[in-house]
Amino acid sequence: MPSSGAGRDPRGHMPGEEGVWLFIGGDLILFTLLFAVFLHMRAEQLTVFTEGRAQLNQTWGLINTLLMLTSSWCVATAIQAARRHQVQVTMRCFGGALACGLGFWTVKCFEYSEKLSAGLTITTNDFFMLYFTYTGIHLIHVTIGMGVLTALIFYARSGNFDAAKLRNLESGASFWHLVDLLWIVLFALLYLVGAP
Numbered sequence: 001m002p003s004s005g006a007g008r009d010p011r012g013h014m015p016g017e018e019g020v021w022l023f024i025g026g027d028l029i030l031f032t033l034l035f036a037v038f039l040h041m042r043a044e045q046l047t048v049f050t051e052g053r054a055q056l057n058q059t060w061g062l063i064n065t066l067l068m069l070t071s072s073w074c075v076a077t078a079i080q081a082a083r084r085h086q087v088q089v090t091m092r093c094f095g096g097a098l099a100c101g102l103g104f105w106t107v108k109c110f111e112y113s114e115k116l117s118a119g120l121t122i123t124t125n126d127f128f129m130l131y132f133t134y135t136g137i138h139l140i141h142v143t144i145g146m147g148v149l150t151a152l153i154f155y156a157r158s159g160n161f162d163a164a165k166l167r168n169l170e171s172g173a174s175f176w177h178l179v180d181l182l183w184i185v186l187f188a189l190l191y192l193v194g195a196p
Contacts, residue, residue: 052127071100
């Protein structure tokens with residue numbers, strides 16, 4: 001069995017394909033602009049945004065944050081297992097991340113249902129327009145990420161974790177970590193940020 005350090009570049013290692021990092025960089029730029037719009041609008045309508053935040057269910061947001069953090073841990077563990085050529089552990093860890101993604105989806109559906117039942121929609125005010133838009137865009141990312149995780153489970157099944165295969169696994173893992181990072185910022189902005 002090859003050692004975990006076999007084939008590593010002594011100058012450092014950038015996980016995944018360069019093209020994936022271009023996509024991730026573009027996505028980060030887009031979300032940075034979205035976050036800046038949120039902060040600008042919040043500064044203009046502080047009362048509306050403070051009252052809107054108070055109507056969010058922080059428990060749902062915290063549960064989803066824990067699910068995303070756990071899923072990222074599973075993905076990181078899967079990559080480490082793949083580097084050690086542990087096929088079953090790799091698949092189980094990717095499966096755990098997928099289950100967390102499904103849990104996130106389920107919690108978000110409960111949360112949306114709760115808001116809609118209370119008469120809070122995308123047209124209620126600017127806070128809820130941004131809440132539904134931003135969390136909806138993020139939910140699309142989660143859905144795509146779950147597709148990626150499913151593909152990684154099947155891709156890892158055959159083992160044979162050579163450098164090219166590890167790079168592909170790392171590419172998918174890097175995208176999932178992006179999804180996690182975006183949620184952490186959204187959770188802070190939407191659920192936690194109080195008066196300046």
